Amino acid sequence: MTRKNDISTPEGYFQHLEEQLKAIPAREVKPTVIQRISPWIAYAASLAVLAAVGNFIFGRAAAVEEDAGWDYVSYLSRSLDPDGQIELMETDTLSDEDIRSFLIADNISVEHLETLDHEEDY
Amino acid sequence: MENLQQKFDQIVHEYSEKLYWHVRRMVGSHEDADDLLQEIFLKIWTNLPAFRGESQLYTWIWRIATNETLNHLRREKVRAALRFQSVDGLVERRIEGDPYFNGTAAQRELAKAVARLPEKQRQVFILRWWDELSYEDISAITGTSVGALKASYHIAREKIELNLSDAEVSK
Numbered sequence A: 001m002t003r004k005n006d007i008s009t010p011e012g013y014f015q016h017l018e019e020q021l022k023a024i025p026a027r028e029v030k031p032t033v034i035q036r037i038s039p040w041i042a043y044a045a046s047l048a049v050l051a052a053v054g055n056f057i058f059g060r061a062a063a064v065e066e067d068a069g070w071d072y073v074s075y076l077s078r079s080l081d082p083d084g085q086i087e088l089m090e091t092d093t094l095s096d097e098d099i100r101s102f103l104i105a106d107n108i109s110v111e112h113l114e115t116l117d118h119e120e121d122y
Numbered sequence B: 001m002e003n004l005q006q007k008f009d010q011i012v013h014e015y016s017e018k019l020y021w022h023v024r025r026m027v028g029s030h031e032d033a034d035d036l037l038q039e040i041f042l043k044i045w046t047n048l049p050a051f052r053g054e055s056q057l058y059t060w061i062w063r064i065a066t067n068e069t070l071n072h073l074r075r076e077k078v079r080a081a082l083r084f085q086s087v088d089g090l091v092e093r094r095i096e097g098d099p100y101f102n103g104t105a106a107q108r109e110l111a112k113a114v115a116r117l118p119e120k121q122r123q124v125f126i127l128r129w130w131d132e133l134s135y136e137d138i139s140a141i142t143g144t145s146v147g148a149l150k151a152s153y154h155i156a157r158e159k160i161e162l163n164l165s166d167a168e169v170s171k
Helices: A013-022 A033-068 A072-080 A096-105 A110-121 B002-027 B030-050 B057-082 B090-096 B105-115 B119-129 B135-142 B146-170
Strands: none
Touching: A013 B002, A013 B030, A096 A110, B002 B030, B002 B057, B002 B090, B002 B119, B030 B057, B057 B090, B057 B119, B057 B135, B090 B105, B105 B119, B105 B146, B119 B135, B119 B146, B135 B146
């Protein structure tokens, strides 16, 4: 068996090889500022998304709680009587005058009306 | 940083050619050896700041080179298998078609017989026969005992001689 060199390289290969290899450190790209801070940007973005989702969910819950104190009577009256033709009978706000007007409109007799007036005097 | 660059330049100057011949013998073609050499020196550069001098620089560099070469050959085998190409005789085929092979027919047969050896035996044979490293150095590079290396080299040599005599008979 012979040890003699039996393989060769392209002409001038080793001259270029050394230059090429010595250039490796310069070729190694240093990370840019953007590349260095991009993980932090991603982290901040995910936090912002979480905050937005949380705000949406908890905001809705608060709105539902507020809705619990909503005036359904007013809502219904507005829905059923949009032109305001039906007066809402709120007994606690009716005055004696309102009752008297109602009774007169309902053709109550004058005697009966006087009786009622006397009862009020007691 | 400047100090590291100087050290790296020194390593390139001292080892690039030696490592090229080793890698070229292992992979069988100039193009593959050239690509692999870039990877090896990139690895040397990236690991150089962590080199603490527990082992000799010489041993450390050769260890990187031989490990990278073995990994490269394994990756090639996987790639060939994934393409349903024959894994056997990959290096041998390269030697057969190598335009930069300028030896005799007998030398080509020797190179092909070495390529037929299992990876580890081939590595030991090339380090001892062509790179002319001592068993002690090979032991430090490969982490194998000197006794085991001697046995491995002996077996490799016998296989090659058998291969060459078979090739001679078949002519």
